Amino acid sequence: MLNNYETDEELKKIREERGYSYMDICEVCPEKLPNYEEKIKNFFEEHLHTDEEIRYAVAGSGYFDVRDCNEAWIRVWVKKGGMIILPAGMYHRFTLDESNYIKALRLFVGEPVWTPYNRPHDHLPARKEYLKAFLENEVGDRAVDAAA
Numbered sequence: 001m002l003n004n005y006e007t008d009e010e011l012k013k014i015r016e017e018r019g020y021s022y023m024d025i026c027e028v029c030p031e032k033l034p035n036y037e038e039k040i041k042n043f044f045e046e047h048l049h050t051d052e053e054i055r056y057a058v059a060g061s062g063y064f065d066v067r068d069c070n071e072a073w074i075r076v077w078v079k080k081g082g083m084i085i086l087p088a089g090m091y092h093r094f095t096l097d098e099s100n101y102i103k104a105l106r107l108f109v110g111e112p113v114w115t116p117y118n119r120p121h122d123h124l125p126a127r128k129e130y131l132k133a134f135l136e137n138e139v140g141d142r143a144v145d146a147a148a
């Protein structure tokens with residue numbers, strides 16, 4: 001469990017291993033997040049980014065929704081001490097849970113780019129590379145399993 005994100009050794013190791021040079025804090029609640037209503041609406045629009053989205057919950061909790069290979073939603077409940085890494089090009093959305101509050105570390109490789117591309121944005125290279133790296137492999141794996 002993360003105690004102090006500025007000194008935590010485990011987090012330091014993850015940052016070094018994965019090259020997460022940038023880190024800041026994002027608090028999601030009406031009092032702390034400027035333009036809260038607009039932002040929370042945008043977070044819940046299904047979108048992708050051209051880089052990884054990395055969030056580490058230091059307080060509160062929230063839901064990250066992603067889709068399985070049949071397009072069904074999978075809800076990931078990220079709570080205090082939990083980390084999520086969404087690959088570049090993976091569609092997702094975010095919403096708060098009943099606690100109505102999350103304080104998350106945002107990590108990034110280099111200068112951060114937070115631009116969301118709402119679905120559909122299948123023509124982006126990041127989307128094509130994501131499909132190639134994850135979904136095509138998975139289909140390939142199943143074909144091998146079926147033949148075994």
Ligand SMILES: CSCCC(=O)/C(O)=C/O
Nearest residue numbers: 026043055093094102104
């Ligand atoms: C928990 S941080 C707020 C959500 C966010 O930054 C984002 O990009 C959701 O997709």
Ligand SMILES: [Fe+2]
Nearest residue numbers: 047049053116
């Ligand atoms: Fe996002």
Ligand code: NI
Nearest residue numbers: 117120121124
């Ligand atoms: Ni576009």
